[in-house]
Amino acid sequence: MLGPFSAAAVIPSFETFVEDFGITITQASYFVSVPIVFLGVFPLVWSPVSKRIGRRPVLLASALLSAAMHFAAAYTHSYGALMTTRVFQAIFISPPQSIGANMVGEMFFQHEKGAKLGIWTLLTSLGPPVAPLIMGPLVYQTGKWQWTFWLLACINLGQFVLYIFLAPETAGFERPERAIDGTEARPLSSERTEKTPWWHLYFKFRRVSSDPWSQLPIEVVRPLAMVVKLPVILPTLAYSLVFAYCNVLLTVEIPSLLGRKYNLNAQQIGLQFVGAVIHLNVRGLQGAVLGEIFAGTGSDWWMVWRTRRASGNREPEYRLPFGIPGVLLALQNTPAGAWNVTPIVGVAIALFGTQLVTTVVYAYAVESQPAELQPRVPGFIAFARQLYAFTAPFYLNIPYETLGYAKASGLLAGLAGGVGVICLVLCLTFGRKWRAKGI
Structure with missing residues (x-):
């Protein structure tokens, strides 16, 4: 959550940056868009590093170094210096973007992954709207x-x-596999070691893999090979479009579209994100949580039911019908002609849809690959999503300025909705054949 949260936290300060640094509102938006690309690229580095030295040392270093960069950012006095700290902070806070999904896979069994991955993706989705909601009043009340x-x-x-x-x-650690009903399907090897003392997991740092460091550069780029896996690249494309034209559009463009159109201050800009979190006091949070329950736990139950009907034959494609309505719902975010609650309602609906797509895409893409390839999938999805999201702020203003709010929103919704639904339908129809052929 804190990766996207940190990237979006500066949104209410755009106008203040314009005054203090003598820049344009578009240049101020780069404080969000530039960290986005580093949040996508560097998880590819942290994943193989954590594979060797463990997840815990990487997470501890990530939090401590991120704090140092944020303290440094508060004492900068130029646009370039602040941008530099933003870049390094994004690098240091990025490990959970890839190893988070891997840790879920290490802690839970196959029949639980949808729900547990959903909790992780829920917090990732809540990061961008929660940050401006908190930081808006803070900047407005302090003036700094x-x-x-x-x-x-x-x-x-x-x-x-x-x-x-x-x-x-x-x-x-070596772990047993579990059957659909949670019973042990494949026991551990007979040469199993004694149970690791609990305190070793917290206080003993050690190499957890003997893989040589010389292979690190190869492992950094290895997840990019997922681009040739159709059950991975097509859902990733659908998710990237929804993420760019929902999350990024809302977080980056609200200050320039709603903020300037309705002459909102920093606190009022932050409150525009209330629909993503607490829509009408409670419904936004319920929308996000309901989206997670529907996509995570709901799809897990559906998978168990379909698998039992198929005589124990579990197919990852059974989960995909839960993602198609999410693509359509995630694009309900057209600004109103005069300020009213309509944009806030649209943000809440969009967050519900985005959560459906996020959980389903991550769960399906991971499950569609063999066990030895699954750790590479989250890093690839994060890289593709963040890379596409990075480009969005550079051109999103253009259709809104030339076509108007309604037509521009319709254009982006049609593009993301059309391509997204086609990608998921193709996987639903041909995914099993592609997996059988190894493509």
């Missing part, structure tokens, strides 16, 4: 954008403390 980074640094330090007590090591 520096308070954004001081608060982020304190959050990272709190995260570091929580990691110490609540994040044991999860890598480097």
